[in-house]
Structure formats: C-alpha cells, structure tokens
Amino acid sequence: MPVPLPGQFDADKMRTARMSLGINQAELAMRIGVNPSVVNSWETRGGSPSVRNLRRVASALGLKVPDLYHSDADAAGTLVDLRVRAGLSQHEIAQFLGVSQTTVSSWERGASRPTRDEICAFAKVLNTDRITVSAAVDLTANQHGNPPKRRRVIRPSAFTLTAASPH
Numbered sequence: 001m002p003v004p005l006p007g008q009f010d011a012d013k014m015r016t017a018r019m020s021l022g023i024n025q026a027e028l029a030m031r032i033g034v035n036p037s038v039v040n041s042w043e044t045r046g047g048s049p050s051v052r053n054l055r056r057v058a059s060a061l062g063l064k065v066p067d068l069y070h071s072d073a074d075a076a077g078t079l080v081d082l083r084v085r086a087g088l089s090q091h092e093i094a095q096f097l098g099v100s101q102t103t104v105s106s107w108e109r110g111a112s113r114p115t116r117d118e119i120c121a122f123a124k125v126l127n128t129d130r131i132t133v134s135a136a137v138d139l140t141a142n143q144h145g146n147p148p149k150r151r152r153v154i155r156p157s158a159f160t161l162t163a164a165s166p167h
Contacts, residue, residue: 009048032056055087110144
C-alpha cells in the first residue's frame with residue numbers, strides 16, 4: 001500500500017480542473033488507470049494519490065504536480081516535498097542519482113544525509129539549486145530529530161610547524 005503524501009493534496013483544485021474540462025470522475029479514473037471509487041475517495045473522503053497517480057492526474061487535467069500538491073513544511077520543504085513536487089517516486093529518483101531506493105529512503109527519514117556531490121546531482125534532477133536541496137536536507141533531518149553535528153573549529157594555533165614537519 002502506498003505511503004500517504006506528507007503534504008496536502010488539493011482535491012478542490014483537482015475537482016475544479018476536472019469539471020472545467022467537462023469530465024466526470026469515471027472518465028478521469030479511466031484516463032489515469034484507476035477505479036472510479038479511488039477518484040471519488042480523493043475528492044470526497046480526504047484520500048490522496050500516490051506520487052505516480054498524482055503525476056497522472058496532473059497530466060490528465062493539464063496541470064503540474066505542484067498545482068495539486070502543497071508542502072506542509074516551510075519554504076521549499078523537505079526532501080520528500082521536493083521529490084513529490086517533481087512527480088518522482090523514490091525508485092525513480094534513486095535511478096537518476098545512481099543510488100539505491102534504500103539510500104533515498106534513509107535521506108528522507110533523516111537517518112543519513114547525502115554527500116555534497118549527491119546534493120548537486122539531486123538539484124540537477126529536480127531542476128533546482130543545491131542551496132534548496134541542502135535546506136531540504138537540513139529541514140528533513142531536523143524534523144526527524146537528527147540535526148547537523150557541530151563541527152569543531154580548528155584554529156591555526158592548534159598547529160605547530162617545525163623544520164621536521166612533513167610538507
């Protein structure tokens with residue numbers, strides 16, 4: 001069973017777009033390959049589509065994923081928010097980045113952090129900048145109780161150079 005999206009799915013926007021195109025729930029369901037009761041659940045019972053179906057709904061209605069999905073987080077949001085707004089599953093982003101889905105999951109749970117190179121690649125895949133991705137990494141980690149470790153500042157006085165020092 002798909003994990004629910006962490007942000008807010010805008011069912012009203014979906015319904016409005018569907019109605020403006022003159023299609024009913026059954027026709028939308030047929031276009032995206034789901035049962036009509038699923039579309040009804042999204043519109044009336046607070047359900048939300050998986051990332052894959054969110055992408056399909058947006059496409060079928062001539063919208064973009066961010067038109068239907070809004071982050072619960074501040075600013076750009078968490079890593080999950082960035083990925084979902086791009087309409088990508090964990091599996092898809094993992095393939096693009098050349099890492100495992102488990103690695104992406106670990107980043108999104110704040111259990112580990114991507115390297116600088118992985119952040120740059122992530123930004124490229126999402127068509128955004130590395131600052132946005134870095135902020136999302138920090139927000140994700142903080143939400144999961146894994147704030148960045150404080151780095152010890154090494155002062156020049158900690159080093160002593162002598163003639164015998166390797167250069």
